[in-house]
Amino acid sequence: GAVVSQHPSRVICKSGTSVKIECRSLDFQATTMFWYRQFPKQSLMLMATSNEGSKATYEQGVEKDKFLINHASLTLSTLTVTSAHPEDSSFYICSASAGAATNEKLFFGSGTQLSVL
Amino acid sequence: DAKTTQPTSMDCAEGRAANLPCNHSTISGNEYVYWYRQIHSQGPQYIIHGLKNNETNEMASLIITEDRKSSTLILPHATLRDTAVYYCIVRVVPGSARQLTFGSGTQLTVLP
Numbered sequence: 001g002a003v004v005s006q007h008p009s010r011v012i013c014k015s016g017t018s019v020k021i022e023c024r025s026l027d028f029q030a031t032t033m034f035w036y037r038q039f040p041k042q043s044l045m046l047m048a049t050s051n052e053g054s055k056a057t058y059e060q061g062v063e064k065d066k067f068l069i070n071h072a073s074l075t076l077s078t079l080t081v082t083s084a085h086p087e088d089s090s091f092y093i094c095s096a097s098a099g100a101a102t103n104e105k106l107f108f109g110s111g112t113q114l115s116v117l
Numbered sequence: 118d119a120k121t122t123q124p125t126s127m128d129c130a131e132g133r134a135a136n137l138p139c140n141h142s143t144i145s146g147n148e149y150v151y152w153y154r155q156i157h158s159q160g161p162q163y164i165i166h167g168l169k170n171n172e173t174n175e176m177a178s179l180i181i182t183e184d185r186k187s188s189t190l191i192l193p194h195a196t197l198r199d200t201a202v203y204y205c206i207v208r209v210v211p212g213s214a215r216q217l218t219f220g221s222g223t224q225l226t227v228l229p
Contacts, residue, residue, distance in 0.1 A: 044161070044219040
Protein backbone atom coordinates (compact mmCIF):
# COMPACT_ATOMS: atom_id res chain seq x y z
CA GLY A 1 0.00 0.00 0.00
CA ALA A 2 0.89 3.64 -0.28
CA VAL A 3 3.40 4.95 2.22
CA VAL A 4 3.39 8.26 4.03
CA SER A 5 6.54 9.16 5.87
CA GLN A 6 6.45 11.64 8.73
CA HIS A 7 9.46 13.13 10.53
CA PRO A 8 10.49 13.56 13.22
CA SER A 9 8.69 10.93 15.24
CA ARG A 10 9.38 12.74 18.48
CA VAL A 11 10.60 16.22 19.30
CA ILE A 12 11.19 18.06 22.54
CA CYS A 13 11.64 21.80 22.42
CA LYS A 14 11.76 24.81 24.65
CA SER A 15 8.84 27.14 24.93
CA GLY A 16 9.02 29.92 22.35
CA THR A 17 10.88 27.96 19.69
CA SER A 18 9.51 26.75 16.37
CA VAL A 19 9.26 23.17 15.25
CA LYS A 20 8.87 21.86 11.71
CA ILE A 21 7.22 18.53 10.93
CA GLU A 22 7.56 16.96 7.49
CA CYS A 23 5.10 14.68 5.76
CA ARG A 24 6.10 12.91 2.56
CA SER A 25 4.17 10.64 0.24
CA LEU A 26 6.76 8.12 -0.89
CA ASP A 27 5.13 6.30 -3.79
CA PHE A 28 2.32 8.54 -4.97
CA GLN A 29 1.62 12.18 -5.61
CA ALA A 30 -0.45 13.70 -2.86
CA THR A 31 -2.59 16.50 -4.20
CA THR A 32 -4.16 16.93 -0.78
CA MET A 33 -2.72 16.45 2.68
CA PHE A 34 -4.47 16.69 5.99
CA TRP A 35 -2.98 17.57 9.36
CA TYR A 36 -4.49 16.21 12.55
CA ARG A 37 -3.77 16.73 16.22
CA GLN A 38 -4.46 14.25 18.97
CA PHE A 39 -4.34 14.93 22.70
CA PRO A 40 -3.92 12.06 25.18
CA LYS A 41 -6.91 9.73 25.37
CA GLN A 42 -8.75 11.75 22.73
CA SER A 43 -9.56 11.18 19.10
CA LEU A 44 -7.88 12.79 16.10
CA MET A 45 -9.00 16.31 15.35
CA LEU A 46 -8.51 17.81 11.90
CA MET A 47 -6.44 20.98 11.98
CA ALA A 48 -6.09 21.89 8.34
CA THR A 49 -6.28 20.74 4.76
CA SER A 50 -3.51 21.60 2.35
CA ASN A 51 -3.65 21.40 -1.41
CA GLU A 52 -0.48 21.45 -3.46
CA GLY A 53 0.34 24.93 -4.63
CA SER A 54 -2.37 26.74 -2.72
CA LYS A 55 -3.02 28.07 0.77
CA ALA A 56 -4.13 25.68 3.44
CA THR A 57 -7.66 25.68 4.79
CA TYR A 58 -7.78 25.72 8.57
CA GLU A 59 -10.50 24.34 10.80
CA GLN A 60 -12.30 26.65 13.14
CA GLY A 61 -10.25 27.44 16.21
CA VAL A 62 -6.89 26.60 14.64
CA GLU A 63 -4.59 29.62 14.39
CA LYS A 64 -3.16 29.82 10.89
CA ASP A 65 -0.35 32.12 11.99
CA LYS A 66 0.73 29.66 14.63
CA PHE A 67 0.48 26.49 12.60
CA LEU A 68 2.11 27.25 9.27
CA ILE A 69 1.46 24.75 6.53
CA ASN A 70 3.39 24.53 3.30
CA HIS A 71 2.55 22.13 0.48
CA ALA A 72 4.95 23.23 -2.20
CA SER A 73 5.27 19.89 -3.98
CA LEU A 74 3.11 16.88 -4.67
CA THR A 75 5.13 14.75 -2.27
CA LEU A 76 5.87 17.05 0.64
CA SER A 77 3.87 19.05 3.13
CA THR A 78 5.28 20.67 6.23
CA LEU A 79 3.67 21.87 9.43
CA THR A 80 5.56 24.45 11.44
CA VAL A 81 4.47 25.11 14.99
CA THR A 82 5.67 28.66 15.63
CA SER A 83 6.52 29.96 19.08
CA ALA A 84 5.50 26.69 20.64
CA HIS A 85 4.05 26.65 24.14
CA PRO A 86 3.37 23.76 26.52
CA GLU A 87 -0.31 23.68 25.49
CA ASP A 88 0.85 22.83 21.96
CA SER A 89 2.27 19.55 23.23
CA SER A 90 0.37 16.91 21.33
CA PHE A 91 0.56 14.09 18.79
CA TYR A 92 0.52 15.52 15.26
CA ILE A 93 -0.42 13.25 12.37
CA CYS A 94 -0.49 13.88 8.65
CA SER A 95 -2.56 12.11 6.06
CA ALA A 96 -2.29 12.12 2.29
CA SER A 97 -4.69 11.66 -0.57
CA ALA A 98 -3.78 10.99 -4.17
CA GLY A 99 -6.73 12.99 -5.37
CA ALA A 100 -10.46 12.92 -5.85
CA ALA A 101 -10.54 10.01 -8.26
CA THR A 102 -8.30 7.75 -6.22
CA ASN A 103 -8.89 8.86 -2.67
CA GLU A 104 -10.73 5.79 -1.58
CA LYS A 105 -8.15 5.38 1.13
CA LEU A 106 -6.30 8.00 3.07
CA PHE A 107 -2.87 6.99 4.27
CA PHE A 108 -1.40 8.27 7.48
CA GLY A 109 2.05 9.09 8.69
CA SER A 110 3.35 7.54 11.87
CA GLY A 111 2.83 10.74 13.82
CA THR A 112 5.03 13.23 15.66
CA GLN A 113 4.93 13.52 19.43
CA LEU A 114 5.69 17.14 20.30
CA SER A 115 6.63 18.00 23.85
CA VAL A 116 7.12 21.66 24.67
CA LEU A 117 8.95 22.37 27.93
CA ASP B 118 -20.60 12.89 6.78
CA ALA B 119 -22.92 10.70 8.86
CA LYS B 120 -22.15 10.13 12.53
CA THR B 121 -21.23 6.74 13.88
CA THR B 122 -21.73 5.12 17.27
CA GLN B 123 -19.34 2.51 18.63
CA PRO B 124 -18.92 0.85 22.02
CA THR B 125 -16.21 2.48 24.06
CA SER B 126 -14.30 -0.71 24.72
CA MET B 127 -14.30 -4.45 24.09
CA ASP B 128 -12.19 -7.40 25.12
CA CYS B 129 -11.43 -10.46 23.04
CA ALA B 130 -9.50 -13.64 23.77
CA GLU B 131 -6.43 -14.26 21.66
CA GLY B 132 -7.18 -16.58 18.76
CA ARG B 133 -10.90 -15.86 18.84
CA ALA B 134 -12.84 -13.71 16.43
CA ALA B 135 -13.28 -10.08 17.38
CA ASN B 136 -16.58 -8.57 16.25
CA LEU B 137 -16.69 -4.79 16.44
CA PRO B 138 -20.08 -3.18 15.86
CA CYS B 139 -20.84 0.24 14.47
CA ASN B 140 -24.13 2.07 14.09
CA HIS B 141 -24.53 4.63 11.32
CA SER B 142 -28.28 5.03 11.10
CA THR B 143 -28.13 8.34 9.21
CA ILE B 144 -25.84 7.09 6.47
CA SER B 145 -26.60 8.39 2.99
CA GLY B 146 -26.73 6.35 -0.18
CA ASN B 147 -23.40 7.70 -1.42
CA GLU B 148 -21.48 7.21 1.82
CA TYR B 149 -19.02 4.41 2.33
CA VAL B 150 -18.17 2.72 5.62
CA TYR B 151 -14.49 2.80 6.49
CA TRP B 152 -12.58 1.13 9.28
CA TYR B 153 -9.23 2.30 10.55
CA ARG B 154 -7.31 1.34 13.63
CA GLN B 155 -4.73 3.14 15.71
CA ILE B 156 -2.20 1.30 17.73
CA HIS B 157 -0.89 3.31 20.64
CA SER B 158 1.36 6.23 19.60
CA GLN B 159 1.09 5.43 15.89
CA GLY B 160 -0.82 6.88 12.97
CA PRO B 161 -4.13 5.30 11.94
CA GLN B 162 -3.96 2.25 9.70
CA TYR B 163 -6.49 1.52 6.98
CA ILE B 164 -8.30 -1.79 7.44
CA ILE B 165 -11.21 -2.06 5.03
CA HIS B 166 -14.08 -0.15 3.50
CA GLY B 167 -17.34 -0.93 1.72
CA LEU B 168 -20.53 0.57 0.30
CA LYS B 169 -23.22 -2.08 0.67
CA ASN B 170 -21.72 -5.46 -0.08
CA ASN B 171 -19.76 -7.43 2.45
CA GLU B 172 -16.03 -7.12 1.98
CA THR B 173 -13.06 -9.23 2.98
CA ASN B 174 -9.34 -8.68 2.75
CA GLU B 175 -6.26 -10.10 4.37
CA MET B 176 -6.87 -8.15 7.55
CA ALA B 177 -10.58 -8.37 8.22
CA SER B 178 -14.14 -8.78 7.00
CA LEU B 179 -16.77 -6.07 6.87
CA ILE B 180 -20.41 -7.00 7.20
CA ILE B 181 -22.90 -4.25 6.32
CA THR B 182 -26.58 -4.76 7.08
CA GLU B 183 -29.03 -4.64 4.21
CA ASP B 184 -30.43 -1.29 5.34
CA ARG B 185 -26.85 -0.04 5.76
CA LYS B 186 -27.61 1.40 9.16
CA SER B 187 -25.01 -0.68 10.92
CA SER B 188 -21.92 -2.73 10.23
CA THR B 189 -19.55 -5.14 11.93
CA LEU B 190 -15.82 -5.43 11.53
CA ILE B 191 -14.60 -8.97 12.06
CA LEU B 192 -11.03 -9.86 12.89
CA PRO B 193 -11.20 -13.63 12.41
CA HIS B 194 -8.32 -14.66 14.66
CA ALA B 195 -7.36 -11.85 16.97
CA THR B 196 -3.76 -11.58 18.15
CA LEU B 197 -2.21 -9.44 20.85
CA ARG B 198 -0.97 -7.09 18.13
CA ASP B 199 -4.56 -6.32 17.21
CA THR B 200 -4.98 -4.40 20.46
CA ALA B 201 -5.82 -0.89 19.25
CA VAL B 202 -8.52 1.73 18.95
CA TYR B 203 -10.79 0.89 16.03
CA TYR B 204 -12.57 3.69 14.24
CA CYS B 205 -15.67 3.29 12.11
CA ILE B 206 -16.10 6.23 9.74
CA VAL B 207 -18.65 6.98 7.05
CA ARG B 208 -17.50 9.13 4.21
CA VAL B 209 -18.57 10.25 0.75
CA VAL B 210 -16.16 9.18 -1.97
CA PRO B 211 -15.15 9.81 -4.67
CA GLY B 212 -15.86 13.31 -5.88
CA SER B 213 -13.50 15.36 -3.79
CA ALA B 214 -10.55 14.76 -1.56
CA ARG B 215 -12.20 14.79 1.83
CA GLN B 216 -10.75 14.27 5.24
CA LEU B 217 -11.70 11.47 7.58
CA THR B 218 -13.67 12.59 10.61
CA PHE B 219 -12.79 10.44 13.60
CA GLY B 220 -15.17 9.65 16.43
CA SER B 221 -14.19 8.12 19.74
CA GLY B 222 -13.68 4.61 18.39
CA THR B 223 -13.63 1.28 20.23
CA GLN B 224 -10.65 0.28 22.34
CA LEU B 225 -10.17 -3.40 21.58
CA THR B 226 -8.02 -5.27 24.03
CA VAL B 227 -6.95 -8.76 23.02
CA LEU B 228 -6.29 -10.84 26.10
CA PRO B 229 -3.79 -13.71 26.24
